Amino acid sequence: MVHCLIIGAAGMLGSTLARQLLAQRRISGKELSRLTLFDQVSVRLPKAGAAVRVDRETGNFEAPQTASGLVASRPDVIFCLAAVVSGEAERDFDKGYRVNLDATRHLFEAIRKAHEEDGYCPRVVFTSSLAVFGSPLPDIIDDDYALTPRSSYGTQKAICELLLADYSRKGFFDGIGIRLPTICIRPGAPNAAASSFFSAILREPLAGLPATLPVGLSVRHWFASPRAAVGFMIHAAEVNSAALEERRNLTMPGVSATVAEEIEALRRVAGEDAVKLIRHEPDPAIEAIITTWPKAFDAQRALQLGFRPDASFRKIVEAYLEEHAPG
Amino acid sequence: MVHCLIIGAAGMLGSTLARQLLAQRRISGKELSRLTLFDQVSVRLPKAGAAVRVDRETGNFEAPQTASGLVASRPDVIFCLAAVVSGEAERDFDKGYRVNLDATRHLFEAIRKAHEEDGYCPRVVFTSSLAVFGSPLPDIIDDDYALTPRSSYGTQKAICELLLADYSRKGFFDGIGIRLPTICIRPGAPNAAASSFFSAILREPLAGLPATLPVGLSVRHWFASPRAAVGFMIHAAEVNSAALEERRNLTMPGVSATVAEEIEALRRVAGEDAVKLIRHEPDPAIEAIITTWPKAFDAQRALQLGFRPDASFRKIVEAYLEEHAPG
Numbered sequence: 001m002v003h004c005l006i007i008g009a010a011g012m013l014g015s016t017l018a019r020q021l022l023a024q025r026r027i028s029g030k031e032l033s034r035l036t037l038f039d040q041v042s043v044r045l046p047k048a049g050a051a052v053r054v055d056r057e058t059g060n061f062e063a064p065q066t067a068s069g070l071v072a073s074r075p076d077v078i079f080c081l082a083a084v085v086s087g088e089a090e091r092d093f094d095k096g097y098r099v100n101l102d103a104t105r106h107l108f109e110a111i112r113k114a115h116e117e118d119g120y121c122p123r124v125v126f127t128s129s130l131a132v133f134g135s136p137l138p139d140i141i142d143d144d145y146a147l148t149p150r151s152s153y154g155t156q157k158a159i160c161e162l163l164l165a166d167y168s169r170k171g172f173f174d175g176i177g178i179r180l181p182t183i184c185i186r187p188g189a190p191n192a193a194a195s196s197f198f199s200a201i202l203r204e205p206l207a208g209l210p211a212t213l214p215v216g217l218s219v220r221h222w223f224a225s226p227r228a229a230v231g232f233m234i235h236a237a238e239v240n241s242a243a244l245e246e247r248r249n250l251t252m253p254g255v256s257a258t259v260a261e262e263i264e265a266l267r268r269v270a271g272e273d274a275v276k277l278i279r280h281e282p283d284p285a286i287e288a289i290i291t292t293w294p295k296a297f298d299a300q301r302a303l304q305l306g307f308r309p310d311a312s313f314r315k316i317v318e319a320y321l322e323e324h325a326p327g
Numbered sequence: 328m329v330h331c332l333i334i335g336a337a338g339m340l341g342s343t344l345a346r347q348l349l350a351q352r353r354i355s356g357k358e359l360s361r362l363t364l365f366d367q368v369s370v371r372l373p374k375a376g377a378a379v380r381v382d383r384e385t386g387n388f389e390a391p392q393t394a395s396g397l398v399a400s401r402p403d404v405i406f407c408l409a410a411v412v413s414g415e416a417e418r419d420f421d422k423g424y425r426v427n428l429d430a431t432r433h434l435f436e437a438i439r440k441a442h443e444e445d446g447y448c449p450r451v452v453f454t455s456s457l458a459v460f461g462s463p464l465p466d467i468i469d470d471d472y473a474l475t476p477r478s479s480y481g482t483q484k485a486i487c488e489l490l491l492a493d494y495s496r497k498g499f500f501d502g503i504g505i506r507l508p509t510i511c512i513r514p515g516a517p518n519a520a521a522s523s524f525f526s527a528i529l530r531e532p533l534a535g536l537p538a539t540l541p542v543g544l545s546v547r548h549w550f551a552s553p554r555a556a557v558g559f560m561i562h563a564a565e566v567n568s569a570a571l572e573e574r575r576n577l578t579m580p581g582v583s584a585t586v587a588e589e590i591e592a593l594r595r596v597a598g599e600d601a602v603k604l605i606r607h608e609p610d611p612a613i614e615a616i617i618t619t620w621p622k623a624f625d626a627q628r629a630l631q632l633g634f635r636p637d638a639s640f641r642k643i644v645e646a647y648l649e650e651h652a653p654g
Contacts, residue, residue: 093497134573144473148492148574155493159486165475166482170420246461247475 003034008081010039067110086153100156135292181224181254185320205277214283217260253309256296330361332402335409337366394437413480427483462619508551508581512647532604541610544587580636583623
């Protein structure tokens with residue numbers, strides 16, 4: 001009988017995680033008995049079966065009492081996905097720190113207080129980001145490489161990783177931080193993020209719409225499908241944490257691909273007509289940002305611990321089509 | 328005309344730094360016109376010459392208004408040395424985070440507010456620690472190695488490094504974090520720190536007193552004299568920060584030495600009778616702690632930026648004798 005809490009359940013990954021948990025109805029070999037979905041806005045989900053109690057909670061994650069309230073029911077697994085995205089954290093310095101650092105720390109403190117009251121010690125799965133890495137970077141980054149973020153968002157994620165490791169070392173909870181690859185293909189509309197085109201140059205042509213490519217074909221990056229990312233989160237909830245040996249934060253395995261390889265996957269899945277919808281319109285500002293990002297990782301530790309990436313970039317495209325294809 | 332502020336000026340390194348600044352009366356090629364010494368307790372120093380105004384301030388560094396008060400006079404250089412030591416931060420979790428994280432963040436925020444008011448942008452020199460590194464570690468740690476602290480103190484220092492880098496990237500101040508080697512020979516009495524013996528096995532025999540060695544002769548560690556450490560701080564205030572290229576935190580160069588090499592230096596400087604005062608009394612608890620600590624570094628970046636370590640372990644012993652020898 002496992003009770004899971006998802007903080008940030010209205011987001012794309014949070015709601016995909018919720019749907020997957022309700023579909024499999026089991027976690028760590030036990031029955032999922034209760035799922036609490038928290039976000040600023042109410043979470044829309046298909047109806048769950050009678051076997052799983054689903055609670056929807058809304059509130060302001062920034063307020064310290066919110067975390068105490070969420071911990072009061074002593075969930076066995078807490079997925080912490082709530083965050084202000086990188087662009088907003090860069091524009092609004094105070095808000096970024098308030099949500100991405102202080103609110104996460106409030107959560108950790110609320111768990112610690114509960115631990116001191118009755119020995120409560122949940123598994124905490126924290127989603128970190130490749131933004132903890134910043135140039136100069138080697139072409140392939142190993143598990144021991146320093147975190148030198150070049151954004152406030154990356155800084156906040158790196159700080160939470162450190163807090164998670166310290167709280168876990170002290171035994172206040174059993175935490176694991178997972179650095180997600182860039183999610184591709186992200187459903188929905190193109191947005192203002194510098195990384196938006198990585199998904200848009202596939203998603204838009206697959207829907208018969210034009211897309212703009214602002215960088216060169218040789219740009220390389222690190223990807224995971226939403227399905228793989230949700231798989232990482234569930235595996236992080238289930239993995240034997242003793243095997244982490246105090247290194248509580250892990251780079252997730254992804255698929256390293258160039259823009260040319262993305263386009264080749266599109267060609268194989270959807271043909272030349274789809275590829276013709278991509279227009280190359282170089283944007284030096286986006287090129288400059290992208291060159292500071294990581295290209296590829298040697299994610300040995302996560303692989304050894306059983307985290308499984310997508311099999312290939314083509315599989316990433318096919319996974320998207322299975323769930324979102326118009327035809 | 329430079330105004331320097333030392334936060335944590337009553338400590339061993341803070342007061343040594345103050346004395347050195349008053350002795351050289353110049354920094355960054357300019358005249359030192361004012362020195363503000365802040366600590367919880369009043370700082371005792373030899374009288375300064377008339378050319379330098381010395382202000383002594385006492386207060387509670389934990390209170391947010393303390394930082395605002397210290398920043399009000401707009402010091403050009405702020406040395407931030409204040410910290411709860413590692414043993415205390417490990418015993419008192421709340422206090423460690425309150426002082427080593429929150430108070431440092433209050434300082435950074437106070438500077439940011441001043442920056443937003445009038446463009447104030449001081450050099451901030453933050454003293455970090457080898458405690459940001461935790462096992463498993465390679466025998467020689469390079470400048471790109473991940474920070475994986477295994478203490479709350481190390482976690483707090485690593486978090487402040489990240490904050491310092493982000494505030495500097497945003498232009499709120501011009502920060503540099505320096506990871507000091509273990510200070511040797513630390514003057515004063517032996518204390519309860521696990522590292523205490525590294526100094527005690529030299530300092531006590533040099534004063535004709537017995538000392539206990541709790542670990543084996545092959546234990547290797549990374550050292551700097553108080554003189555070298557103060558040299559690092561002053562160089563950090565003077566170095567061209569553009570050369571840091573957004574990597575604002577640097578491992579300082581030290582002297583890598585085994586306990587056997589420490590003892591050999593003692594023998595050469597003070598003879599066999601001094602060495603005979605060391606009694607080997609293995610302490611498995613201390614051995615266990617020490618094996619998680621770093622042994623040696625390849626501190627290329629700091630060396631390239633002009634930070635200068637002690638020339639040898641023997642020089643470390645001689646430097647101590649010049650300042651503290653009984654005869």
